[in-house]
Amino acid sequence: MSLKDRNRRTAVKCLAAMAAATAVPFRSVFASEQRDLAFYHTHTRMKLSIVYAADGEYIARALDRINVFLADFRSGGIKRIDPRLLDLIYDVRESLGSNGTYEVISAYRSPETNALLRVKSSGVAKKSQHMLGNAIDVRLSDVKTSELRDAALAMKRGGVGYYKDSDFVHIDIGRVRRW
Secondary structure: OOHHHHHHHHHHHHHHHHHHHOOOOHHHHOOOOEEEEEEEEOOOOOEEEEEEEEOOEEOHHHHHHHHHHOOOOOOOOOOOOOHHHHHHHHHHHHHOOOOOOEEEEEOOOOHHHHHHHHHHOOOOOOOOHHHHOOEEEEEEOOOOHHHHHHHHHHHOOOEEEEEOOOOEEEEEOOOOEEO
16 A cells, blocks of 8 residues: 555544544535435425535525524524534434435424413423424424434434324434433
């Protein structure tokens, strides 16, 4: 093996180690592919299929459309959805080998909506990640919710809540935790 080949191998191994050490998927660090997501909002019945990143760059117009799509459907409030959340649900879907559509139950929630939901349910956090644009409650159309939960947990990139009776999974980019 030539010195050039050894150096190349060493460089690739170092880059792989760096990616693993930062818990960021290797392909997203050196992305050349397009990243796309498909959504169906269960409350508004709206659909969105969109490429939100390409060649390692987020597409600003696509992110704006996603922010509007994932707005608080009760109040109309819009918040910037953190692109790391989009990357997480993209990676979860990819890890499952799915081409499914994310069925959205809830994404951004205004503080008023969150307070209203807290009155109705003890399962709504006072300082919910939803209010920060860091959380989404979903199903994946071609995957069992228990499998979706397991894939999200395996990523170890945020909180995962499993709501078996309501048939959805909460995924956020806050601290790693489960319920």
